[in-house]
Amino acid sequence: MKKTKTGIYGLDELIDGGFPTGRTILVSGSCGSGKTTFGIQYIYNGAELYNEPGIYVTLDERPSLLREDCLNFGWDLKELENKNMIRIIDGTVARMGFPTEEEFALPSTGLDIDKLLLEILASIKRFGAKRIVIDSVASLGLTLRTEEDIRRGLLKLNYLLGKAGTTSLLISEIEVDDKRFSKYGVEEYIADGVILMHYIGVGGGITRALQVVKMRGVKHSEYIHPLEITKRGIEVKRIEQADI
Numbered sequence: 001m002k003k004t005k006t007g008i009y010g011l012d013e014l015i016d017g018g019f020p021t022g023r024t025i026l027v028s029g030s031c032g033s034g035k036t037t038f039g040i041q042y043i044y045n046g047a048e049l050y051n052e053p054g055i056y057v058t059l060d061e062r063p064s065l066l067r068e069d070c071l072n073f074g075w076d077l078k079e080l081e082n083k084n085m086i087r088i089i090d091g092t093v094a095r096m097g098f099p100t101e102e103e104f105a106l107p108s109t110g111l112d113i114d115k116l117l118l119e120i121l122a123s124i125k126r127f128g129a130k131r132i133v134i135d136s137v138a139s140l141g142l143t144l145r146t147e148e149d150i151r152r153g154l155l156k157l158n159y160l161l162g163k164a165g166t167t168s169l170l171i172s173e174i175e176v177d178d179k180r181f182s183k184y185g186v187e188e189y190i191a192d193g194v195i196l197m198h199y200i201g202v203g204g205g206i207t208r209a210l211q212v213v214k215m216r217g218v219k220h221s222e223y224i225h226p227l228e229i230t231k232r233g234i235e236v237k238r239i240e241q242a243d244i
Helices: 035-049 063-073 077-082 092-096 113-127 137-141 147-163
Strands: 024-029 054-058 086-090 131-135 167-173 193-202 205-215 224-230 233-236
Touching: 024 035, 024 147, 035 054, 035 063, 035 077, 035 086, 035 131, 035 167, 035 193, 035 233, 054 063, 054 113, 063 077, 063 086, 077 086, 086 113, 113 131, 113 147, 137 167, 147 167
Parallel strands: 024 167, 024 193, 054 086, 054 131, 131 167
Antiparallel strands: 193 205, 205 224, 224 233
């Protein structure tokens, strides 16, 4: 099976070398667990380390703020955008109906999964994107009325992204004590893999952690691994490296 390396320190060895190429992976976690950093690091590493163009669809955070935050890790997204290795699609304007200065954006007439797919597929065709991140599924689901609509929309998204040959991440937010792995409780069944990111109370403090819950066709670690967000981005540690 062909693999797509994440380039995230300590992660690829937990999933037998990388994500299965052409599959869709769900990344879920509570607020502050590092989901957006994970998604951007995956796109950045693809462009910078593996010469794989990527698309980051942001539905929650303005692209200008994402670029600014990434400079704290030494990731110059704008430079890679200018080289046509990264494309950020602004979906925040579609939700709020505001104008945007971004070159690539969804129409400000409202967020629609079909319009999103058309924009993504057009971008894939134009510059050969190999990696896609959609942040987040929770925002996308706000435009869909029923669980059946959400399931149908996500199935369409998963199918078309897979057919396009991209290895894609869907970001989903869950509550700290949620027993589900996703916002709507259906994403984990549609995705080919599930990575859960969360906070764990240890003693009097809080530790970030990561667990590979599911990864179809890949032998993977089933343990919960501590992680740190450092100046280089996310670093996944072995269990014996946990600071407890």
